[in-house]
Amino acid sequence: QKEVEQNSGPLSVPEGAIASLNCTYSDRGSQSFFWYRQYSGKSPELIMSIYSNGDKEDGRFTAQLNKASQYVSLLIRDSQPSDSATYLCAALFSGNTPLVFGKGTRLSVIA
Amino acid sequence: ETGVTQSPTHLIKTRGQQVTLRCSSQSGHNTVSWYQQALGQGPQFIFQYYREEENGRGNFPPRFSGLQFPNYSSELNVNALELDDSALYLCASSLSPAGDYGYTFGSGTRLTVV
Numbered sequence: 700q701k702e703v704e705q706n707s708g709p710l711s712v713p714e715g716a717i718a719s720l721n722c723t724y725s726d727r728g729s730q731s732f733f734w735y736r737q738y739s740g741k742s743p744e745l746i747m748s749i750y751s752n753g754d755k756e757d758g759r760f761t762a763q764l765n766k767a768s769q770y771v772s773l774l775i776r777d778s779q780p781s782d783s784a785t786y787l788c789a790a791l792f793s794g795n796t797p798l799v800f801g802k803g804t805r806l807s808v809i810a
Numbered sequence: 811e812t813g814v815t816q817s818p819t820h821l822i823k824t825r826g827q828q829v830t831l832r833c834s835s836q837s838g839h840n841t842v843s844w845y846q847q848a849l850g851q852g853p854q855f856i857f858q859y860y861r862e863e864e865n866g867r868g869n870f871p872p873r874f875s876g877l878q879f880p881n882y883s884s885e886l887n888v889n890a891l892e893l894d895d896s897a898l899y900l901c902a903s904s905l906s907p908a909g910d911y912g913y914t915f916g917s918g919t920r921l922t923v924v
Contacts, residue, residue, distance in 0.1 A: 703852075731910045742900055742915040743853070750910075787852055791909055797843055797866055798902075798909055800852035 701726050701792045705801035714810050718775040722788030722801055725769070731791040732764060734773045737803065738784045747773060778808045814839075814903050814916035822922045823891050831886040831919045833901030839914070841865070841907050842884040844876060845900040847918075853900055859884055860907045888921075896923045 702725045712718045724732075731750050735743035749755045749762040749771065761774040771790075775782055785803040792799060815834045823829050835842050841860045845853035855868035859878035873889040882903070888895055898920050902913035 705852075707850075733912055735915075740920075742898075742918045745912045745914070748912050789852075797855040797858055797868070798913055799855070800845075802850070802852045 701790075701796060701799055703788055703790050703799050703801035705786075705788050705804050707802055708805040709807050710804055711807045711809055712778050714778060714780060714808055716778050718778045718782065718806055718808070720773040720775075720786050720788075720804050720806065722771045722773075723769055724771070724788075724790045724792075724799075726790070726792040727766070727769060728793035729766075729769075729790045730793065732762070732771045733789040733791075733798070734760075734762060734771075735787040735789060735800075736782075736784045737787055743787055775806075778806075780808045780810050782806060783808045814901055814914050816899075816901050816916035816919050818919060819917065820920045820922075822924060825891055825893060825923055827891050828887065828889045829891060829921065831888075831899050831901075831921070833884045833886070833903075833916055835882045835884070835901075835903035836914050839903035839905055840882050841904045841909070842878055842882065843902045843904070843909075843913060844884070844886045845902065846870075846895075847898040847900055849897075856886065858907065865907050891923045893923050896921060 734747040747762040788801040843858040844856040847853040857867040
């Protein structure tokens with residue numbers, strides 16, 4: 700069973716703090732990982748992709764991948780109230796399978 | 811360059827009816843995937859179309875069917891609607907079936923079955 704697991708939250712952080720979102724996946728052979736942001740009632744929006752071990756930074760966002768531990772994380776620095784949304788972790792597993800999503804973590808940034 | 815567009819945005823149907831949802835893929839994308847997202851859940855894969863052929867299917871019954879047209883737009887058809895079919899239906903397009911550059915999602919169709 701190819702799965703992506705996330706803590707559903709809610710995760711509450713004060714404005715300006717670092718929000719840390721975590722995700723684990725079941726298939727060690729997975730190659731590609733994505734973080735999507737989804738505002739309530741809206742569609743998912745791709746914010747980060749990561750393919751190799753280590754960190755990848757884009758503005759206030761940093762994705763971290765540890766393939767040995769089958770673990771992906773997303774750090775949001777200087778969190779803003781506008782970052783309040785559900786964050787979906789997704790993985791492309793080996794064997795030409797479709798994108799598999801976790802259930803999402805709801806983030807609330809408190810002003 | 812246009813993104814992924816879906817229609818209609820909202821729909822209310824009665825149990826037992828049939829529904830067709832439509833999707834236009836992003837320019838240059840030849841692969842379309844459909845997902846169902848129930849409230850509070852992550853998107854669940856329904857099926858994928860690549861060059862007008864079904865290229866993969868999730869754990870959904872045969873009453874969920876689809877089409878892809880030569881211009882890569884797509885339809886999702888659901889027959890004999892059930893109350894549990896109420897969800898946000900998302901269409902996503904990608905540059906290839908592997909999807910390793912990511913999927914671009916449309917704004918979704920909110921289906922309510924009463």
